[in-house]
Amino acid sequence: MQSSAFMTRKELIGFLILAALIFIVFPVALDNFRLNLFGKYLTYAFVAVGLALCWGAGGILSLGQGVFFGLGGYCMAMFLKLEASTPENTAIQSTPGIPDFMDWNQLKELPWWWEPFYSLPIALAAVVAVPVIFAFIIGVAMFTRRVGGVYFAIITQAFAAIMTILIIGQQGYTGGVNGITDLRTLMGWDIRTDEAKTILYFVNGALLFVVLLVAQYVRKSKLGRLLIAMRDQEDRVRFSGYNVANFKIFIFCLGAAFAGIGGAMFTLQVGFMSPTLVGIVPSIEMVIFCAVGGRLSILGAVYGALLVNWAKTSLSESFPELWLLGLGALFIAVVMFFPNGLAGVWSEKIEPRLLALFNQKKPSRPTPDGAPAE
């Protein structure tokens, strides 16, 4: 039967398993250091979920998601930096009360566009708004001119490069290549302690689930089906009375909003933000997380982000030079052998066997879609 339900039983189970992993298994099984690392991995999952919608469903490949991750992260970092730069803390500077890197770069006063970031509500709003506005401008410029496919991917990659160069070049305003470091407190609450990091891990997990539920809603709405239709037959959608550009702009902005939240959570949990998280390499890595997880699946995207990052940490601890080669090989292997990533392996190989096993033990009438009968 045609169902437009928000979540099928199978999907609900998938959500619950992920929730159990993030909220129970990881916190119990991992020490504080590792848990914080996993929290960091999960911030990339925000980006990967956005990519699963943009790229997987809508066919819009962005190689510049790092820009939005970075913008969200910088907005958060600017607030935290201002809070850390009280006149008492910065008394040894020639201009006390401004962030240390500004002082090193002979700035005498805070630039006007830093001022709003004294306010937490404004900073939090900016975490989402700045990436969205940026994505909106790119989206309008590209999609209304019908720039798509490879050209769009290349242009977004160029934006990632431009953004890095801009941040590094404007050292006095952005902290340059070092980024914004030495972040200490959030409204007086020390974010560097183990306890704070654990709490932030849970906040991060909860936010990830909010994002996942929003993504699920979009996927299940008519807009989600339109994205798939646009990917397959853009002209048919256009000549069915839809303004295709608006839908692309929307989903690109949504992906940017997710990435921005992820970036802000990265800043909070890791304690700094730097241009190395904005540029071309991290942007491409984010696409790989999504590809490994299975670009059609939002839950797959989370697993992809977790698994690839975990492999990265483990491998680069022992073989630092080999990691990038391994990542490249992984990407090629996924594209060639598992085009639907982990999610594809699960739904094509593992799940049917599990179901067969399940149905053998407890004979029940299978429903046509292969799900166990209720």
Added chain:
Amino acid sequence: MTERFILKVEDLTVSFDGFKAVDHLSFYVEPNECRVIIGPNGAGKTTVLDLICGRTKATEGSVQFKNKELLAMREDQIVHAGVGRKFQTPSVYEDLTVFENLELSYPKGHGVFGALAFKRDAAVRARIADIAETIFLDDQLDEKAAFLSHGQKQWLEIGMLLIQDPELLMLDEPVAGMSVAERKKTAELLNRIIQDRSVIVIEHDMGFVADIATRVTVLHQGKTLSEGTMERVQNDPKVVEVYLGH
């Protein structure tokens, strides 16, 4: 005052790097008329449909639909004005089911937020069931469009247009590539759906053309060679020469 013509194409010209695919073409379509466009390959038939629905931008001329200038409108606005277009190769969404294909063509929730809030209510289901029966696909509603036969995909796309209920329906070779049985069924389907609306059809099958056409326009090198009833056109020496001369 009622307008005599629903569609007025005047002086329509498009030139691709100096080559005039459509050259100062004018023709008029009346309400409830079924106009068939025929002509040898490269005569500009598909280009004419592309120009009317906004897929190709005209170099000069005017296309007025119910006194609205279509050339100044975006593709989706033209659709909302009441013009539906079927492509030559079946364009359906292969990854979606027949039901979903029809649902996306249902004329509601066309904006971003409209699509987000769109509900699959009883009216939508009833209309889709209705159309599915018309296009002989009521048993395949839950099937992915990718698994349909070529003929069924053509029907599905026709159904996607029907659900929009356009006042002007443009069909580009609707029976091309169909088996004899499918062709017969399609002719029957088209005969039914061209009632109560204006239709422009591009077709090569002369038996089929004679069956459905109110009037026929023969295109040759982007210009009208002959126009009138099927009988008149068939006996026009210019038409005979172009067709036999090739």
